[in-house]
Amino acid sequence: MRKRALITGLTGQDGSYLAELLFDQGYQVFGLVRRSSSSNLERISHLGSNVEILSGDLLDQSSLMDVITQAQPDEIYNLASQSYVPLSWTQPALTAEYTALGVSRLLESVRRCKPDAKFYQASSSEVFGQPDESPQNEHTAFRPRNPYGVAKAYAHWMTINYRQQYKLFACCGLTYTHESPRRGMEFVFRKITHTVAAIKLGLSNELKLGNLDARRDWCYAKDAVHAMWLMLQQEQPDDYIIASGQTYSVQELVECAFKLVGLNWQDYVIVDSAFYRPNEPMQLVGSIEKIRKNIGWCPQYSFEQLVELMLVHDLKELSSKTI
Numbered sequence: 001m002r003k004r005a006l007i008t009g010l011t012g013q014d015g016s017y018l019a020e021l022l023f024d025q026g027y028q029v030f031g032l033v034r035r036s037s038s039s040n041l042e043r044i045s046h047l048g049s050n051v052e053i054l055s056g057d058l059l060d061q062s063s064l065m066d067v068i069t070q071a072q073p074d075e076i077y078n079l080a081s082q083s084y085v086p087l088s089w090t091q092p093a094l095t096a097e098y099t100a101l102g103v104s105r106l107l108e109s110v111r112r113c114k115p116d117a118k119f120y121q122a123s124s125s126e127v128f129g130q131p132d133e134s135p136q137n138e139h140t141a142f143r144p145r146n147p148y149g150v151a152k153a154y155a156h157w158m159t160i161n162y163r164q165q166y167k168l169f170a171c172c173g174l175t176y177t178h179e180s181p182r183r184g185m186e187f188v189f190r191k192i193t194h195t196v197a198a199i200k201l202g203l204s205n206e207l208k209l210g211n212l213d214a215r216r217d218w219c220y221a222k223d224a225v226h227a228m229w230l231m232l233q234q235e236q237p238d239d240y241i242i243a244s245g246q247t248y249s250v251q252e253l254v255e256c257a258f259k260l261v262g263l264n265w266q267d268y269v270i271v272d273s274a275f276y277r278p279n280e281p282m283q284l285v286g287s288i289e290k291i292r293k294n295i296g297w298c299p300q301y302s303f304e305q306l307v308e309l310m311l312v313h314d315l316k317e318l319s320s321k322t323i
């Protein structure tokens with residue numbers, strides 16, 4: 001019997017990579033898609049009829065129950081959320097509706113309609129906010145510093161509570177920033193590789209950035225979704241940090257990208273206070289000891305390889321548009 005998986009957030013970066021991985025493993029894949037976002041299917045258009053789209057919304061409990069009843073999934077991956085931190089300050093209540101309460105509605109739907117389904121919750125390093133230890137591990141205290149992190153902290157603990165109270169096979173993966181050519185331009189990694197590619201091709205002549213000293217633990221989204229899948233293949237549900245275990249600064253990223261195209265970054269980068277953030281978490285880096293030891297996962301791609309593969313993609317994409 002083919003395994004069945006339901007992905008929320010199918011049209012996002014992680015959802016599309018996970019759908020590919022599951023399809024390659026022989027799964028029948030279902031995606032929960034909001035009706036309003038149905039025009040946003042470009043990340044999954046190559047999967048064609050290999051993914052069955054079901055219409056539902058994390059704001060609407062009955063739609064979630066209908067989708068779960070219809071899909072009868074063995075595994076559910078909740079990757080949907082309002083995930084852009086700056087937007088969580090301008091729309092804090094909507095962020096909580098999707099990113100926090102949406103998870104309550106989903107867990108409750110799983111409990112009522114398919115309690116034997118394995119459940120993955122996309123937790124985030126943003127729950128650590130301004131952590132009091134570095135690197136963070138699965139026991140580090142949560143001190144979220146923005147509405148998105150607060151909402152993710154709620155969702156994390158609800159998932160653990162449903163595991164303890166109702167014995168659901170429910171797991172949280174605490175992912176750090178993960179990137180790919182499918183990442184939106186509003187995130188700094190893609191913004192940098194895309195703009196550097198544009199500069200290299202003579203389509204732009206500057207790169208405006210905020211805090212160059214901000215450090216992040218970046219890994220490749222394909223590596224991250226592999227960890228998510230592995231977590232649901234274990235005998236026992238548990239929570240894991242999914243990270244690279246190393247940090248690089250925005251400036252190091254800039255230097256690496258310009259170097260790869262043979263240009264001097266100082267000639268193009270302009271620091272613009274408009275891109276600075278309030279309450280910046282400075283020392284977010286994950287310890288991957290537990291996931292390495294229990295599951296045998298570690299990232300396959302290095303930071304430099306990730307910068308290079310994204311640059312190559314963006315150069316190709318921009319060149320094809322200008323022909």
Ligand code: GDP
Pocket residue numbers: 085177186187188189191208209210211212214215216250275276277280
């Ligand atoms: P996230 O904060 O981990 O979700 O990812 P981002 O890619 O949005 O931001 C990563 C870091 O880059 C943050 O600490 C930002 O302050 C910093 N940063 C510096 N310049 C920029 C910029 O121009 N855009 C964005 N998005 N982030 C920037």
